Amino acid sequence: MQKHIRYAIADDHKIFRRGVISALEDMPALKLVLEAENGKDLLANIARAKPDVVLLDLKMPEMDGIETTIELRKRNIDVRIIIITMMDDEKYVIHLMETGANGYLLKNAEPEEIKTAIITACENGYYFNDFVNKALLRKVLHKNFLKPVFNKDIDLTSREIEVLKLICEEKTANEIGAQIFLSPRTVEGIRTKLLEKIGVKNTAGLVMYAVKNRIVK
Known part of the structure; x- marks a missing residue:
């Protein structure tokens, strides 16, 4: 902190x-x-x-x-x-x-x-x-309830998927970097790229995408 x-x-x-x-x-x-x-x-x-x-x-x-x-x-x-x-x-x-x-x-x-x-x-x-967790989960399970909009044809690299999974585990950039041997700056760069690729504005959007596409449970 x-x-x-x-x-x-x-x-x-x-x-x-x-x-x-x-x-x-x-x-x-x-x-x-x-x-x-x-x-x-x-x-x-x-x-x-x-x-x-x-x-x-x-x-x-x-x-x-x-x-x-x-x-x-x-x-x-x-x-x-x-x-x-x-x-x-x-x-x-x-x-x-x-x-x-x-x-x-x-x-x-x-x-x-x-x-x-x-x-x-x-x-x-x-x-x-x-x-909040329950609200997000219900949204994913009920597709007709405020259906999320993501970019089409999203192709994530294995490294991006790895970082996305760790983001969903509520790990900080420092913790992610230490776990997969990257600098915190590089992790932040991957997070920014994920936001751009998926077409969301914040980490909440990343988590919703990961759940909806079964990247995480």
Whole structure:
């Protein structure tokens, strides 16, 4: 884990926002760099704050979490997006993951899970809890439910398949590199190539592709 993880939070409910911030204060590795009341406020200040992770509510005035996620990815801002919301509908989970979110938490999550989600998303590129795992699995099993769209005629090399399997095991670039004798930079390059070949935006998309095509169980 890097020395400090810079995080931002966007939520229109100040009491909840301050509660999350307070719960994270006992972890010196996490540094708050931006508070925002909505997506518009977040986008206006994110370039200055430069967070590594954004905790993002879904229902906000002026610009909601879905619109904000789309805009962050459209601008190619290098930030991990963790949705934290009361919305427990699996359709939101699938849509946000496909849009570019890196994790999805419900607002009744324990503070320890929020900390774990932030750290894991920074290290692995995503954080899947049981709720998200079940939603992704149901999507794969029920082809008519928000059918995923991948590039056609995908031809992966044996090395790319090897890295993809390890990504699905939630291993970091350092761990993958150590296991298959590659540098972390080379592993990141293979991950980027996988994203391009498969036509997805984040690690969640890679995992969904691997499950759907039986590369992993």
